[in-house]
Amino acid sequence: MIDDSLLSQMKEIGMSEYEAKVYVILSALRVASAREIHEQIKIPRGRIYETLTTLAQKGFIVSSGKSPVRYSPVDVMQTFERLKRESVKSLEGLYERLKALETETPVPPMQGYKLYTDWTRDNPIRMILHRAKSEIILLCDDEEFLKKYSSDISRAAKRVSVYLVVGRPELAGFAPIKCYAGGRDIESSLFHNEVGESNGLSMKLFLMADRCESLSIMEENGNLTGIFIYPDIYASYMSRKVVQEIEPVERSRKAT
Incomplete structure (x- = not known):
């Protein structure tokens, strides 16, 4: 009786069902003729010869003698x-x-896409965090987003440099990794507009990866909208400016 799990493993390396059966039984017998193999595994006689020929061509077995031809496996x-x-x-x-x-x-021309639903925003955020190759810059001013993507951010930080910038000191308590605070330019331009500069939008999340793509999520009148841009020709400049300006912040104990 041939172990089904062993057959499955043999098929995983590219053998067919018949090849796996013939090779396994031949490994057990060490030397056998086509007839002896046929008697052990009960597959059609014609397929036995065909399968033995294929195994020999692939380098798994060798043959010797002429009447009858006998087969044996090459050293395992x-x-x-x-x-x-x-x-x-x-x-x-x-x-x-x-x-x-x-x-x-060729690098495609810059394209932007609006993301109107939770699913169309969630999927690209996770994909960006997963596929980034060298650097991620994530600016966040929302506790729920930090909680939602906590594990994704943590995994990304094990592979690439991740700069997590929070918009308010109290959000540091929800950061899954070391986080940063932005300077005056980041604070006034991205998180909290100065008086007279507000356009009615508030940024919840701004994500840049490898200095070539970006995704932002903004809120207006309680509604969230996302914008994904790739390739983002401004991402390289923005990334450098953010890294130059941020400073580490102490993380307080997470709220319960």
Whole structure:
């Protein structure tokens, strides 16, 4: 009786159902003819020869003798060391091709999208936090957003540099990572407009990743609207200015 879990593992490395069965039983018998293998696993005689030929071509087994031909598995350690080398080589080739696509594909013109619903805002926020490669700058003036994306921010901070800037000192208590306070320009331009400059909008969240894309969420009359821009030609300048101006703040104990 062949262990089904072992067959499943063999199929995970690219074997067919018949190939897995023949290889496993041959590994147990060590040496056997096609007829002996057929008697053990009860698959069609014609498929036995076809499967043995395929396994030999793939380098899993060898044959000897002529009447009858007998088969045996290649040394397991040798076989799987070869498979590991081939797998690594294949993955490296795939990686190089995908990296080439990143560098060769022309940068699209700047595009902006309005995000009107919770879902259309939530999905890109999580995606940006997940896919950023080097840096994330997140300005937030909303306790609920900090709570909602706490785990995503924490995971991102383990991979890339994350600058979390809070709009009010009390929000530091809800920050999942080290956070910062903005200087006068950030405070007056992004968080709380000075008298006479207000346009009726209040910023809840402003996210920039890798100095090339941005997503902002604003509130007007109790309604939230998001705007996603990529590539954002201003994100590089804005990111540098924010990093230059912010200062670390102490996090108070989180509210309960």
